[in-house]
Each structure stands twice: as structure tokens, then as C-alpha cells.
Amino acid sequence: MEYSPLGSSGEESLRILVPTExxxxxxxxxxxxxxxxxxxxxxxxxxxxxTQRNPGQVQxxxxxxxxxENQGFHYKAMEDQEKEFFGIRADSGVFGRYQRLxxxxxxxxxxxxxxxxxxxxxxRIRIVNFVLKSKMATGDTLQDLVKDGVFEDGFPLHKxxxxxxxKWARWRSMFQRQPISDIRDYFGEKVALYFAWxxxxxxxxxxxxxVGLIVFLSGFSRFEASQISKEICKAHDIYMCPRGDHNRRFxxxxxxxxxxxxxxxxxxxxxxxxxxxxxLWATVFLEMWKRERAxxxxxxxxxxxxxxQEEMALGLISCPDYQPRLHxxxxxxxxxxxxxxxxxxxxxxxxxHVLVVYRVLAAALFNSALPFxxxxxxxxxxxxxxxxxxxxxxxxxxxxxxxALKLCDFEKPRTFxxxxxxxxxKFFTLQFFAHFSSLIYIAFIxxxxxxxxxxxxxxxxxxxxxECHLSGCMMDLFVQMAxxxxxxxxxxxxxxxxxxxxxHKYRSLRALSQDPELGHWQRNYRLNPVYTFSLFDEFMEMMxxxxxxxxxxxxxxxxxxxxxxxxxxxxxxxxIKMVRLQRRLVPRKAKDIGTWLQVLEIIGVLAVIxxxxxxxxxxxxxxxxxxxxxxxPCRSGAQSEVDCFTGYVNHSLSVFYTKDFQDPAKIEGSxxxxxxxxxxxxxxxxxxxxxxxWFLLAIRLAFLILFEHVALCIKxxxxxxxxxxxxxxxNEVLKKKYQRLEQKRWRGRAGWxxxxxxxxxxxxxxxxxxxxxxxxxxxxxxxAVPGDPGLRSCHHSLLPQPGWLxxxxxxxTRLRVGALGAPxxxxxxxxxxxxxxxxxxxxxxxxxxxx
Numbered sequence: 001m002e003y004s005p006l007g008s009s010g011e012e013s014l015r016i017l018v019p020t021e022x023x024x025x026x027x028x029x030x031x032x033x034x035x036x037x038x039x040x041x042x043x044x045x046x047x048x049x050x051t052q053r054n055p056g057q058v059q060x061x062x063x064x065x066x067x068x069e070n071q072g073f074h075y076k077a078m079e080d081q082e083k084e085f086f087g088i089r090a091d092s093g094v095f096g097r098y099q100r101l102x103x104x105x106x107x108x109x110x111x112x113x114x115x116x117x118x119x120x121x122x123x124r125i126r127i128v129n130f131v132l133k134s135k136m137a138t139g140d141t142l143q144d145l146v147k148d149g150v151f152e153d154g155f156p157l158h159k160x161x162x163x164x165x166x167k168w169a170r171w172r173s174m175f176q177r178q179p180i181s182d183i184r185d186y187f188g189e190k191v192a193l194y195f196a197w198x199x200x201x202x203x204x205x206x207x208x209x210x211v212g213l214i215v216f217l218s219g220f221s222r223f224e225a226s227q228i229s230k231e232i233c234k235a236h237d238i239y240m241c242p243r244g245d246h247n248r249r250f251x252x253x254x255x256x257x258x259x260x261x262x263x264x265x266x267x268x269x270x271x272x273x274x275x276x277x278x279x280l281w282a283t284v285f286l287e288m289w290k291r292e293r294a295x296x297x298x299x300x301x302x303x304x305x306x307x308x309q310e311e312m313a314l315g316l317i318s319c320p321d322y323q324p325r326l327h328x329x330x331x332x333x334x335x336x337x338x339x340x341x342x343x344x345x346x347x348x349x350x351x352x353h354v355l356v357v358y359r360v361l362a363a364a365l366f367n368s369a370l371p372f373x374x375x376x377x378x379x380x381x382x383x384x385x386x387x388x389x390x391x392x393x394x395x396x397x398x399x400x401x402x403x404a405l406k407l408c409d410f411e412k413p414r415t416f417x418x419x420x421x422x423x424x425x426k427f428f429t430l431q432f433f434a435h436f437s438s439l440i441y442i443a444f445i446x447x448x449x450x451x452x453x454x455x456x457x458x459x460x461x462x463x464x465x466x467e468c469h470l471s472g473c474m475m476d477l478f479v480q481m482a483x484x485x486x487x488x489x490x491x492x493x494x495x496x497x498x499x500x501x502x503x504h505k506y507r508s509l510r511a512l513s514q515d516p517e518l519g520h521w522q523r524n525y526r527l528n529p530v531y532t533f534s535l536f537d538e539f540m541e542m543m544x545x546x547x548x549x550x551x552x553x554x555x556x557x558x559x560x561x562x563x564x565x566x567x568x569x570x571x572x573x574x575x576i577k578m579v580r581l582q583r584r585l586v587p588r589k590a591k592d593i594g595t596w597l598q599v600l601e602i603i604g605v606l607a608v609i610x611x612x613x614x615x616x617x618x619x620x621x622x623x624x625x626x627x628x629x630x631x632x633p634c635r636s637g638a639q640s641e642v643d644c645f646t647g648y649v650n651h652s653l654s655v656f657y658t659k660d661f662q663d664p665a666k667i668e669g670s671x672x673x674x675x676x677x678x679x680x681x682x683x684x685x686x687x688x689x690x691x692x693x694w695f696l697l698a699i700r701l702a703f704l705i706l707f708e709h710v711a712l713c714i715k716x717x718x719x720x721x722x723x724x725x726x727x728x729x730x731n732e733v734l735k736k737k738y739q740r741l742e743q744k745r746w747r748g749r750a751g752w753x754x755x756x757x758x759x760x761x762x763x764x765x766x767x768x769x770x771x772x773x774x775x776x777x778x779x780x781x782x783x784a785v786p787g788d789p790g791l792r793s794c795h796h797s798l799l800p801q802p803g804w805l806x807x808x809x810x811x812x813t814r815l816r817v818g819a820l821g822a823p824x825x826x827x828x829x830x831x832x833x834x835x836x837x838x839x840x841x842x843x844x845x846x847x848x849x850x851x
Contacts, residue, residue, distance in 0.1 A: 040159075041076065041087035042121075042128045044521050045142075046152045049084055060140065060150045067136045071318070073128075078518045083152070085521045090128055094317060095119040098127055101313035122188040122587035125156045127317060129586045134318035155583045157524050161186060169579035174572050180296070187578065188587025189300060193293070194535060195571065197593055198542060200292055202567040204285045208278065208549075208560035215274045215557045219265035226264050227643040228624075233257035235649060240470060241453040241656055241676035250673050251470070253649070259471035266557055267474045267619050272707075275554040275611040279711040280718055282550055282604040286597075287722035293592055294725045302591045303733060310589055311415050325414045337407050341426065344403055348433035351392055352441045359385045359466050381466065382476055386483035389438045393484075400430035417594075420536070424595040428543060435484075435544055439552055442477050443610075443618050452682055453656040472679070473618050474555055481556040485548050489566040492541075497573050500528040500581040527583045534585060538574055539596055546600065550607035554614045604715065612707040616700040620652075626699055627651055631692075651692075653677035655684040 051057045065075055065086065072094045076087040099119065132142045132154060145151045164186060167179050178199050184192035235253035242249060297303050308324075315322035363381050404427035413419035447468035450457050457465050469475040507526035512519040549563045578585065615621050627648050628634055634644035657675050675684075681693035 041089050041157060041517075041521075042124050043088040043132065043154060043156050044524065045075075045086040045088060045154045046525055047084040047086070048149075048152045049079065049082060051149055051152075052084070057148075057150050060138075060145065060148075063138050064136060064140060064142075064145060064150070067138065068132075071131065073131070078515070078521065080513055080518065080522065083522075083525070085518065085525070087517075087521065088128060088132070090124070090131070094127065094131075095124065097317050098123070098313060101316060102310060120185070121159070122185065125584075126188065126587050126589070127314065129156065130314040131318040134315075153525075153529065155524065155529070156586060157521070158527075158579075158584045161579050164575075164579050169572070169575040171572055171576075174568055178571070184300065187585055188589065189297075189302065190588035190590040191535060191578070191585060193296070193590055193593055194538060195574075196292070196296055197289060197596075198567065198571055198574075200289050201285070201542070201546070202564065202571065204281070204288065205549075205560050205564040205567065208281050209564045211274060211277055212553070212557040212560045215268075215270040216265055218270050219268050222264065222268070224261075226261070227645040228648055229257070229260045229264055231646075231649040232260040238650075238653070239673050239676045241678045250676055253470075253653075253677070256470040259469065259475060263471045263475050263478075266478055266555065267472070267621070269621070271554050271557070271619060272615055272621060274557055275615060276707075276711055276714065278550055278553050278560075278611070279604070279608050280714050282600075282607060283715040283718040284722060286600055286604065287719055287724060290597075290724040291722070291726050291729075294729045297591045298729050298732060302589070303729075305589065305591050307417055307589070307591075308415070311417070327414060328412075333411055337411055337426075340403075340407060341429065344400070344430055345433050348396070348430065348437050351396065351434070352437035355385055355389055355392070355438050356441065356465070358388055363466060379469075379479075382469070382479050383483065385438075386480050387487075389480070390484055390487050393434055396434040397431065400427060400434060404430060420533075421595045423533075424536070424599070428540065428599055431540065431544060432547065436547065436551065439477065439480060439484075442473065442480055443552065443555070443614055446476060447473055447679075452654075452680065452687060453661070453676065453678055455687065468679070470679075472620060474620070477552065477555040477614070477618060481548065481552055481559065485545075485556070485559060485562050488545070488548075489562055493566065493569055493573060497577070500577055503528055504581050524583060528577075528581055530582050530585055534582070539593070542570075543596065543599055543603070547603050547606075550603060551610045552614060553607070554611040555618065605712075608708055608711040608715070612704045612711065615707065616704040622700050622703055623652055623696060624648065626696055630695075652679065652681075654680050654682040654690075656682075656687075657684065 047061065068075065068088065072091050074089050074091065078085050078087070135141050142151065142154055146153060164179070164182060167173065167176075167182070178195055180192050180196050180199075183195055233254055238253040239250040240253055242251075294303070297305075312322070312324050315324065359381050362384055363377060366377050366380055404423055407426050408419055408423045411422055413422050446466070450465035450467055504527060510526075512522050545563055545566065549559045553559050624645065628644045631651055632644050632648065633642050633646055655675050655677060658673055681690045681696065682688065683690045
């Protein structure tokens, strides 16, 4: 039964479902005539007419369609000059079986109106798609027939998407709230949860972007006032040692003045606080998302939904002899998969070494072929290396997806959802190393394994390994992050939109049929095809972006700001693709984002570790603090007349005597320079690590341990402080559980003899509406109820035999729609005529259900 606040005449009305045997009929008003519903085709199969010349193909095609008819499906054939289209729909019996299987007995708590018996459009498409892709009696599935060319393709139809086009899938709606409920009604819960998560992630990026921008801009406040930058800009008499074979001359330290000022923008005291803030932000973001998800799925009545039960129900619909696959585990398969995964990870790390080789060779090539670059050779190498890394990422993404799918198929997952979960873990692991291996090398290896002047490490004994920029390795890391994020947020988004847009425009050049229905099918066919993991790719793109936003944010505090701008575009870009440029995705039920939540939690932990290591080993934060309190002028206390970092530059540079070079004559200007400086803590006498190096290393390790423990403790406290599930959701779930138990208690009391014979209650097939009558006294038509003259009950003459009496107010009648569509009494009394058992709490509506 469905309650409608206003009927056609402006009065309250009820809709009652009166089923025939074996069918689940749509709702209709009691006072209206039944009209025949138009044919609604949920799915379309496409056949290339050239394949119709093959009798074997035609026979397999007809066998498949006949098998569908035997399962309760209907089809309609239409054709144009090149293609033949088969519209597919299922009768109500198929959906009735689904409802009987998946709807629990007590889905609606007592006191609420029952759900409509009509099935949702997303459920219709999902059921049809599952049956089509299941194995038929002939042994073929739709995928097999498509692979063999019997059918060209199959897809669900876009229907009723105009409101989404107007409200959501357009660029002018960029700053408007997303209609998540409408998205769910059209694309299903899986897609709706993706956009709900993406919208929440974008919303939570606002404070992170603001804080990151403040940290970055705070460096401008000391752009000219930094003592370290002043010393570098005035160091005209300090010469830096040649850093590579391409630059065989000494360089004044003052030449790096501009880079020193730029480095201070993101390598300052605020970096540490920002890294801790981002660790806290990542935790709060996840906890708040869990709360938002709980509210959403409760509103969708999916809080207790069971995915395994859904899979088995669909299997039983497609095949009466369906048997679920049992859980299995093979240690041999797991070992093989682990070894192959490690081999792929080693390959990803090897790609980072390929970048090292490229940068070494590019430095030599640029110096000889592009002499006009001069001192900017190192910058050109860094930029070109980032571009090469981006190209490698695009290539390895395709390889990683293929390998992850093969590993997943080798593991033989039990269900599609389990396959998707395993594929997610494998693909993300490979993609993580593909995207971040180069950044890990720059942050923690670059410049630390190449020796020192006079004793350098060479590649194949020929080429000297590259070193960090003269202003430090943070500059290299910043440039690498900026280029990769910039390209991914601009070039990738442009390609993601332009490629399907151009393809759709090209396909749309052909004229459509004059027949409206065939034209609608042709229009859907000419949209860009989608595949099983279309939504998966969108999730993966966001996970990689989330990794860039959090893992190396200490070196690039503008990452949250770039991610915010990118997400504002990404939401509308994905919406336009799904609604206007792509075929309709097959709706899928879900109550969370699945394995991606664990991926987000892993990224949060990795971000704490990586940012701690960046601050400890890549940034100049620890050397500056140690100098200030141990070696600088403020070691005995702050002095107003002198800056605490006075002398830091000279302290942080090691000395190397030019006479110790193997070939000093080949170095330009060596006759005028007796010593040069380089970044590290070595002894000038024996070129061994100095006491400052070991002391700094101990402080770095101590800071790393302290930082990680503090950040992880903050994450744990935040996770404890912010409950995953709001109390309102918990209370609502508790209330529904109690109401279901109360309903069972009432049914039990009825069976225990409340005015009737013993025995359990019998579920009725239909109920009759009883007309309310005024009573003067409870159970007596002649007397009124003291204190409540409006109290009503049903006249006992309307109860000719014992039955079920459903009672309650008009808006809270204790009824629900049963498996066959009939109203089923939930909170009822098994009663005889009213003179035997008066019921004082009948108000404006009552239903009599014969046993």
C-alpha cells in the first residue's frame, strides 16, 4: 500500500495492489481505470547485418533469443541499413521472483507505510543484464556470443535522463550541489556513492587547500628577509664544485640566489606543521566520510543489505539449478601471484632506474647539443625527466591493468564483487609504484649515492650520476610533483573529455531513423561504449590524485589546491560523460565504496611515513634546527643583535681542495680557485663523514620516529573521537530492530489466543478495507470514549468471521506489501467480533484480513 497526500480530487487517497496469481502488478489508484502500460525495453542487442549471411551465426542467435523467451523475456527486432537491433525486456514474473528472494520478511518497520510493489528501473536493468550474461542452456553467454561475432554488442538504454542533463551534467552546474538521490535512481547505488564520495572529498579539500596556500604564501613574507637566502645571495666569493661532466667549471654560490628564495617558499618551518595537519586531515576526512556514507545508505534502506545474498538471488533467477561457488583458497596460487606481483614491482622500480639513466645521458646530450642552455642544463634535465616519467606512467598503466586482470583471473575469484576487490588491490599496488617510484628516488636517493668531488660514482664507469639542484633536493622534488600533477590535472582531463566527445560527434554524423523507437536505439548505440571497469578507472584516478595530495605534500603544499580545482572539473566531466557521451552504465547495488576505503586508509599511513622522511632527510629543516641550537650564535640563548642562522650556509657546505681533483687542468678557472664547496658534511682532510654528519643522522632518525608516532597517535585519537556512524543512524537502526521484534511479538500473541484459537498466524493473501464508524463507548456503538470523542473503531457487524484485524492511524497503518504484492498485516490482532474483544486503539483506518 502507498500513501499519497493528495489524490486527484484534492482528498487523501490510498493505492492498493490486488495481485493475480504469479504476477506482481504496478500500483494503481482505487478510483481509476487500469490502462495498458507502454512497452519499455530495458536492453538492446546489436547485430551487424553482414554476420546474417552465416547460417551458423544466425542459428546461435535464434537459439539465444529462444532461450530468453523460455525464461520469461520478450524481444522486438528492428533494423536499419547496417545493423539489426533487438529490444529486450522481462515480464513481471521475473521481477516478482527477484522480490521474493531478496526482500526480507520485515523490511518495513511497523507503523510505516509499505513500499510500492513496482520494481525500480535500476533493478530491472541489473536483473536483465545478469541474466543475459549468465550461461544459457546452450552453454553460451552474451560475452561468448559477442566474442564470436554473433552479436556486436549489448547495452542498457538511456531513458529519462533529461532531468540529470538539466540539473547536473552541464558545466554551469559546477558549483551546485549534486542530486545524489537522482543519480542513484538512474545509475544505481555504486555510481551514486562514487559521486557522493567525490563530492565529499572535494568539499573537504577546501580547508586543506587554504592551509597549504597559507603555508606557501608565508614564505613570501620572508622572501627577502631570510638570513640563509641573504647569505647565499651575497656569497660571491664561495665557489661550488663542478657537479657533472657537462659542467666542468666552478660556479659561484650567489648564482643560485633566486632558487634559494624559491625553495624557502615550500621548505620552511610551516612545512612540518602542514604535514601534521594533513595527517590529521586525512583521518578526519575518512571518518567524516564514513558518517556521511552511513546516513546515505540508511536513507536508501541498504544499511543491512547483503551482497552475497544479492548475487545468489540473481543466480537463482537466471538458473533454477544455480549453486553458489564455495570459498576456496590455494596456497600454490597465492604463492605464484605473490611472486609475479613482486616481479612486477621490481619492474616498476627498474623503470625508476631507467629514468636515472635517462637523466644522466640527457645531461651529457643537452650540454653538447644545446650549449645555449648554459647553467640551466640541470633544470632542463629535471623537466624533461618529469615529462618522460609521465609518458612511462601512461604506458605502464595499460600494462599494469592487463597484468592485474590476468593475475586476478588466475586466482579464480568466487563472485564478481570478489574479483573486483582483488583486482583493485593488485592494480593499485602496481600503479602506486609506477607513479611514485620516481618521486621516491628523487626524495630519498638522488644525490646520496654519487660520492663526492674527487671520488664520484659513475654509471658503467663512464657517466657521472646526477646530483640534486644546488639549492637542494627539495627543489627537484617540487618540480617533479608540480609537472606530474599539472599534466595529470590538465592534459589527462582534456583527453578524458575530448576523446569521447570527438568520437561521439563523429558517430552522430549519420542520420537517425524516422521511427522514434529505432532512432532512440540508434542514438544509444552511437554513444561511446562502456565496459565492466569504467567506474573503476574513475576511482583509480582519484586514488592516485589523493596519493599525490597527501604522500609528498610536505614538498608541494599546493597539491590540495590543485586537487580542489581539478575535482570541481572532474565531477562535471564525469557527469557529462556518463549522461551525454557514454552508453548507460549497468546499475550496481552497493552500501559502501568497497576496497577503496582500505586503499584510502593505507595511503593515509603511507603519507605519515613519507612526509616524515621528506622533512627528516630531504628538507633542510633538521640541519637548520640543529645549527640554531647547537652550532649557531643562539646556542647559548637568543640574541637580538644577530640572526640565529648567521653562518649557516658556510657551516652546511663541505670544503674540497681543487688540487685533489684527478684532472684539475680540465676544469675551467681552476688556476684561480684553491678550494670549492659542496653540500654535505665531509671532513676536508680525509673526505670521510664528519662528526656533524653522524650527529645530524641521529637527530634525523629521532625526529622521524617522533614525527611518525605523534602523527599516528593524532590519527588514532581523531578516529576514536569522531565515530564512524552517527548516533542518529545507530538510534534509527536500533528503533527498526525493536519494531521488528515488536511485530513478531504481536503476531506471537495473536497465535497464543488473543480472542482466537491457538496456533501460529496465517499470512493472508489480501485484505479488505473496513469503513470506520463512530462509537459512544469502546466496543459499544452507543457510548463515547471518555476524554477522546474522536476515537473510532470498526463496527463489529463488518467482521463476519475470525480474521486478522490491522489497526492504526490513517498515516501509520500497520501494513506492508508482501511478496505477491498483497497487503500483509504486521501489527494485528487475531480477533472474533468486537463484542468479544474490544480494541480501544483503533483510529481512522482498519483492515480486515480473512484467515
